[in-house]
Amino acid sequence: MYPVKMVKVTKATAMEGAQGAMGMPEVTVMPKLKLESRVTLNNGVKMPVLGLGTFEMGSAWQTRESVLEAIRMGYRLIDTARMYGNEEPVGEAVRRSGVSREELFVTSKLWSDDHGHDRAIKAVDRSLEALGLDYVDLFLIHWPTGGKRVETWKALVKMQKEGKCRAIGVANYMIGHLVETLSGSDVVPAVDQVECNPFIFHDELLDFCRSRGVQVEAYRPLAKATMMNQPVLKVVSSKHRKTPAQVLIRWSLQRGLVPIPKSVHRVRLAENIDVFDFELPAQDMKLLDSLNRDMHLTADPEGII
Numbered sequence: 001m002y003p004v005k006m007v008k009v010t011k012a013t014a015m016e017g018a019q020g021a022m023g024m025p026e027v028t029v030m031p032k033l034k035l036e037s038r039v040t041l042n043n044g045v046k047m048p049v050l051g052l053g054t055f056e057m058g059s060a061w062q063t064r065e066s067v068l069e070a071i072r073m074g075y076r077l078i079d080t081a082r083m084y085g086n087e088e089p090v091g092e093a094v095r096r097s098g099v100s101r102e103e104l105f106v107t108s109k110l111w112s113d114d115h116g117h118d119r120a121i122k123a124v125d126r127s128l129e130a131l132g133l134d135y136v137d138l139f140l141i142h143w144p145t146g147g148k149r150v151e152t153w154k155a156l157v158k159m160q161k162e163g164k165c166r167a168i169g170v171a172n173y174m175i176g177h178l179v180e181t182l183s184g185s186d187v188v189p190a191v192d193q194v195e196c197n198p199f200i201f202h203d204e205l206l207d208f209c210r211s212r213g214v215q216v217e218a219y220r221p222l223a224k225a226t227m228m229n230q231p232v233l234k235v236v237s238s239k240h241r242k243t244p245a246q247v248l249i250r251w252s253l254q255r256g257l258v259p260i261p262k263s264v265h266r267v268r269l270a271e272n273i274d275v276f277d278f279e280l281p282a283q284d285m286k287l288l289d290s291l292n293r294d295m296h297l298t299a300d301p302e303g304i305i
Contacts, residue, residue, distance in 0.1 A: 033253060034276045035074050041190040042213040045137065045167045048105050049253060050273060051077025053219055053262035060089040066264040067093035071104070073269055079193075079219075079260045081109035081142055082127055091131030106133065109142035109171060116148045120155035124164055139165040140193055144177040144304050150184035157187045167191065171219075172301040175208050182212065191258075193217040198251055198288040199227055199295040210256070221252045221259035224297050232291060236284050243271060250275045251288050 038046035052070045057063040063086045067078055071093065080090040087108060094104055108131065114123035124139060139159065141152055156168040169191030170181065181189060192209055196218035209216050227233060228244040237244045245261070249272060252259035261272045280288070 035273050036076075039215060039258060041167050041215055042188055043167055043190055045190065047138070047167075047191075047215065047258060048075075048077035049258055050249070050275070051075060051079055051105070051107075051258065051260040052269075053260040054078065054080045054086055054090055055084050055219075055262060057084075057086060057262065057264055060086065062264055064089035064093045064096075066269070068097060069266055070269050071097040071099055074273060075269075076103060077105040077107070077258070077260065079107045080131075081111070081140075082114070082123065082130075083109070083111045083142060087127055087130035088132075091133055095132055101133070105137040106131065107138040107140065108136050109140040110152070112143050112145040115141075115145050115152045117151045117155045120152045121159060124156070124159045128164060135164050135166060137166045138169060138191060139167075140169045140171045140191065141173075142171050144170070144173050144301055146305055149177065149180060153181050153185055153187075153189075157185060160187075169193065169214070174202075174302050175205055177301075177304070178208065178212070178214070188212055189214050191215045191217050193219055193260075195220050195296065195298055196252070196257060197221050197223045197248055198233075198291040199223050199293055200297075201255075201289075201292055206255070216257050218252045218257040218259045220297055221257075222248050222261050223295065226297070227291075227295075230291065232287050236280070236287060239284070240278050240280070242275075242278060245271060246275050247280070247288070250278065250280055251285065254280055254285060 033049055035050065037049045039049055040046055052075045054063060054067065057066055067090055078090060078094065080087050094106060108127045110120055110123035114120055128136065139156060156165065159165050160168050167190040169189040171193035173192050192214050194216060197220060206216055222245050233244045233247060237247045240247065249259050249261060253275065263269050263272060
């Protein structure tokens with residue numbers, strides 16, 4: 001997680017809008033973030049604090065050009081998956097970008113039909129071949145498909161030891177899935193990528209991951225743009241002279257998450273990274289937290305056993 005400094009609240013140190021010295025005894029002060037900032041994962045690998053999602057980006061050409069444009073703008077984390085069917089154009093964009101491979105952070109994932117030790121190993125190799133890369137920076141189990149989770153995890157541990165994955169993790173894992181993984185292996189997932197925004201988040205899961213050193217990555221941080229006219233969000237956005245999308249991304253950052261918003265439009269790509277020149281005060285974060293309604297826009301993984 002982001003390093004934080006705990007300080008006593010005074011008029012000089014309180015965030016804008018936070019209670020003064022007679023209020024809460026402490027606040028968590030966010031470090032000054034910028035697009036180049038990195039969070040250190042539990043194995044020492046450094047991951048960008050904000051990235052680009054590529055799910056449903058469109059044609060191979062559009063995906064490649066969108067990723068190239070994002071990299072030109074300064075994006076360094078690119079998230080793909082076998083299930084997205086776009087590893088090839090994503091890999092092509094990474095190779096053609098002119099940015100050194102060491103500076104970029106590429107994530108992919110194995111799909112549900114690749115669970116099991118041998119199939120998982122083949123899935124990693126297949127993704128590397130499709131991407132045209134020697135390694136990925138992060139490889140995830142895409143869904144907690146039942147029956148072979150621990151076996152699949154152990155295969156990823158093997159791939160990490162062989163240098164094919166700099167870090168390994170999971171996606172859509174709830175607390176029970178994580179407990180099972182932790183009980184079956186001494187390697188703790190570096191990341192859990194879950195659907196997360198002010199309209200769907202689980203403090204219990206976030207706290208569990210934080211206590212185990214698992215970085216939470218937020219997909220659909222913009223809730224697929226379905227809630228941009230929500231009254232509270234509009235009020236907070238207007239107050240900061242930022243768009244609703246920028247407020248949602250900033251909320252994720254201040255929650256200690258790594259958001260990966262998706263767009264194929266140049267203006268939106270630029271908008272989504274223009275979030276480092278303002279900070280949401282405590283009362284605005286509280287207002288946004290109050291919007292939580294467990295609003296799944298994808299399948300709910302809680303019931304997968």
